[in-house]
Amino acid sequence: MKHLLNDLNPKQKIAAQTLTGPVLVLAGAGSGKTRTLTYRTANLIQNGVSHQNILTVTFTNRAADDMKAKIGKLIGSEIIDEMNLGTFHSICLKILRENLNKINRAEGCLIYDTKDSLAIVEDIIFDFGLEATEYDPKMIFNIIAKAKMELVLAADLTAEYAQAENQGSKHFYQIVSKIYQEYERVLANNNCFDFNDLIKKTIELLESNPAILTKYQNKFKYIQVDEYQDVNHSQYQLISLLAKPQNNIFVVGDDWQGIYGFRGADISNILEFEQDYPEAVVIKLERNYRSSNNIISASNKLINNNTQNKVKEAWTESDDGAPIFIAEAESPLVEAKYVCKRINHLVDFYNYKLSDIAILCRSHFQSMQLQKQLPKFRIPHQLVGGLSFFDRQEIRYFVNYLKLIVNPNDRLALKRLFRIEVHGVGEILLSEITKYARENKMKITDVFESPTVVKGIGNNKAANIIEFQRRVIDSIYDLREEKLPMDKKALELYQRVDFEQNVLAELDDPEGRKRYLNMFLEDISNFRKNNPGRGLYDYLLINKLIADKDISENKEQKVKVMTAHSAKGLEFPVVFIIGAEEEVFPHLKSLEAKEAGLNPYAVEEERRLFYVAMTRAEKLLFISFAKTKVAGEQGQYKQLYPSRFLTELPKQRLDFTSVESKKGGSGIQMRKDKQVI
Numbered sequence: 001m002k003h004l005l006n007d008l009n010p011k012q013k014i015a016a017q018t019l020t021g022p023v024l025v026l027a028g029a030g031s032g033k034t035r036t037l038t039y040r041t042a043n044l045i046q047n048g049v050s051h052q053n054i055l056t057v058t059f060t061n062r063a064a065d066d067m068k069a070k071i072g073k074l075i076g077s078e079i080i081d082e083m084n085l086g087t088f089h090s091i092c093l094k095i096l097r098e099n100l101n102k103i104n105r106a107e108g109c110l111i112y113d114t115k116d117s118l119a120i121v122e123d124i125i126f127d128f129g130l131e132a133t134e135y136d137p138k139m140i141f142n143i144i145a146k147a148k149m150e151l152v153l154a155a156d157l158t159a160e161y162a163q164a165e166n167q168g169s170k171h172f173y174q175i176v177s178k179i180y181q182e183y184e185r186v187l188a189n190n191n192c193f194d195f196n197d198l199i200k201k202t203i204e205l206l207e208s209n210p211a212i213l214t215k216y217q218n219k220f221k222y223i224q225v226d227e228y229q230d231v232n233h234s235q236y237q238l239i240s241l242l243a244k245p246q247n248n249i250f251v252v253g254d255d256w257q258g259i260y261g262f263r264g265a266d267i268s269n270i271l272e273f274e275q276d277y278p279e280a281v282v283i284k285l286e287r288n289y290r291s292s293n294n295i296i297s298a299s300n301k302l303i304n305n306n307t308q309n310k311v312k313e314a315w316t317e318s319d320d321g322a323p324i325f326i327a328e329a330e331s332p333l334v335e336a337k338y339v340c341k342r343i344n345h346l347v348d349f350y351n352y353k354l355s356d357i358a359i360l361c362r363s364h365f366q367s368m369q370l371q372k373q374l375p376k377f378r379i380p381h382q383l384v385g386g387l388s389f390f391d392r393q394e395i396r397y398f399v400n401y402l403k404l405i406v407n408p409n410d411r412l413a414l415k416r417l418f419r420i421e422v423h424g425v426g427e428i429l430l431s432e433i434t435k436y437a438r439e440n441k442m443k444i445t446d447v448f449e450s451p452t453v454v455k456g457i458g459n460n461k462a463a464n465i466i467e468f469q470r471r472v473i474d475s476i477y478d479l480r481e482e483k484l485p486m487d488k489k490a491l492e493l494y495q496r497v498d499f500e501q502n503v504l505a506e507l508d509d510p511e512g513r514k515r516y517l518n519m520f521l522e523d524i525s526n527f528r529k530n531n532p533g534r535g536l537y538d539y540l541l542i543n544k545l546i547a548d549k550d551i552s553e554n555k556e557q558k559v560k561v562m563t564a565h566s567a568k569g570l571e572f573p574v575v576f577i578i579g580a581e582e583e584v585f586p587h588l589k590s591l592e593a594k595e596a597g598l599n600p601y602a603v604e605e606e607r608r609l610f611y612v613a614m615t616r617a618e619k620l621l622f623i624s625f626a627k628t629k630v631a632g633e634q635g636q637y638k639q640l641y642p643s644r645f646l647t648e649l650p651k652q653r654l655d656f657t658s659v660e661s662k663k664g665g666s667g668i669q670m671r672k673d674k675q676v677i
């Protein structure tokens with residue numbers, strides 16, 4: 001314990017020993033930023049700072065768990081569960097839960113994810129009688145989400161966004177502003193937040209309650225942020241608010257890795273840190289510990305094609321290592337087979353474990369071919385951040401029932417149950433029911449008791465609704481009152497509403513879905529065992545925040561398939577980057593945005609993303625692309641072109657292979673040809 005900081009190099013040590021004032025650690029991938037931050041936390045505690053006075057923000061839940069585990073190893077694990085260490089969302093949620101009454105919410109308040117928010121926007125557009133073609137719910141939701149990230153209130157939306165626009169679009173924003181206002185009203189009514197509220201409402205809470213702000217400023221005397229380059233405006237505001245007046249703020253990041261511009265992150269936050277805090281100490285780490293020299297040199301050469309960079313040096317004591325393997329394949333199918341063959345080869349002959357290997361793609365859609373091929377080559381894989389377990393239809397359905405146990409105000413959940421369970425009553429009638437309830441100041445469930453009061457509901461429909469009210473809603477409300485452990489409650493609910501008969505049996509593959517539901521019920525049971533004192537409410541909240549959670553077993557024995565975005569901060573001995581094609585990586589949208597003059601730096605963000613992907617690799621890096629793909633309904637071939645990023649890599653560090661399918665067989669053969677790139 002005494003020699004805690006001896007595991008750091010001299011510059012890292014300086015950073016970990018600078019305990020007060022603003023500090024920026026600016027350094028490239030793999031230089032030990034996260035490691036330094038972890039050791040600094042341990043060092044603060046060893047220097048007598050209470051762990052409760054340290055706030056550490058990571059970008060993902062996984063990163064938070066890793067960091068906690070490492071801190072536990074360094075100084076003992078007694079305190080790690082009590083640390084204020086997590087993502088912006090989880091930290092804000094904690095603050096909000098401590099102050100629900102101050103923000104117009106009550107106990108049981110749950111979080112809406114993007115799908116939920118979108119459903120609310122759709123309902124509003126429907127209720128307002130607007131044309132969904134003109135007021136596309138997705139587009140409207142994106143405008144609202146962006147406004148929230150920029151802390152723009154509904155009432156100010158028109159003035160903020162339509163200033164420079166013509167009359168027509170001013171009218172458009174006036175309507176959007178009304179939708180936004182209604183959206184906020186519905187969220188408050190349903191006793192829910194959306195994701196962006198977590199940060200926005202925390203800031204509102206702190207700004208309008210000086211005593212509460214002082215309390216948290218005193219609590220979080222030391223603030224640390226990892227991946228600072230991807231902080232957005234509202235997150236930046238929050239941090240600067242909490243850090244005052246002492247400004248003990250320690251941030252680490254790499255402007256070369258800013259990849260969330262499309263979601264409002266702004267690399268100027270890191271570039272301007274020294275302006276914000278003129279007394280800031282800036283520390284640059286230059287030695288890379290992660291990757292071979294070939295990988296470091298190639299990725300640095302690539303990123304230097306960007307104009308928006310801060311200058312950084314990078315060196316390593318590692319050998320050149322293997323060249324970067326570039327493979328050109330006839331088609332995505334041949335490419336996927338090539339990757340599978342290589343993986344088996346690495347496992348069979350080079351002692352790599354499946355868990356050493358990650359396959360990175362620009363978007364999940366692109367990994368479909370690979371997801372089909374991996375099982376054929378008997379390679380177990382884990383899809384990280386794709387359609388998660390909790391996104392499965394049957395799980396989402398069942399979660400709505402649980403939500404109502406926790407938060408009876410959640411009308412969205414109630415409407416969903418209605419849509420799932422009640423046959424023969426369409427959208428218009430449901431809308432009439434909610435309207436009737438609103439106009440007569442009744443609960444919707446009161447209308448369900450005597451549905452014929454609503455015009456258009458005859459005896460048959462009414463019977464269905466009353467049956468639903470008895471079997472489902474009454475069961476839920478009864479269970480709310482019963483004193484049962486959370487897992488028993490969930491199971492009891494499952495049985496009382498006869499979920500299998502009434503819901504699963506109506507869907508395809510009911511047996512398969514039943515298995516997933518059993519896993520889900522088991523997960524609730526495990527949560528209860530591992531978290532004494534916590535209930536269904538905590539379970540639902542926590543699961544919403546942990547989108548990357550996977551409850552399947554044997555993760556160790558699986559290759560990971562993920563997007564370059566979700567690989568941020570991670571490292572793997574072997575990395576495959578697939579689909580390195582123009583219009584894929586760089587993404588078509590970025591090329592269009594640049595072309596249209598909307599964002600001259602759009603391709604630079606793609607290049608940073610490619611840099612992030614490359615720098616995840618420790619020893620071996622494979623990059624592949626296909627030459628053609630089948631596109632369109634008629635199945636025409638579309639020619640593809642290798643990504644411009646490949647042409648920016650230094651040729652002497654590459655090994656080029658061309659892969660073709662063997663005629664008449666399922667195998668592939670490789671033809672070396674260094675001329676193509």
Ligand code: ATP
Nearest residue numbers: 007008009028029030031032033034035289290569
């Ligand atoms: P990224 O920008 O990708 O997030 P990073 O700068 O946060 O990278 P880390 O993940 O902290 O880098 O470190 C990269 C690897 O180098 C880790 O495996 C880490 O343990 C190792 N490492 C960093 N510093 C040292 C050191 N002084 N001695 C030994 N290993 C180190």
Ligand code: MG
Nearest residue numbers: 033034035569
């Ligand atoms: Mg890191």
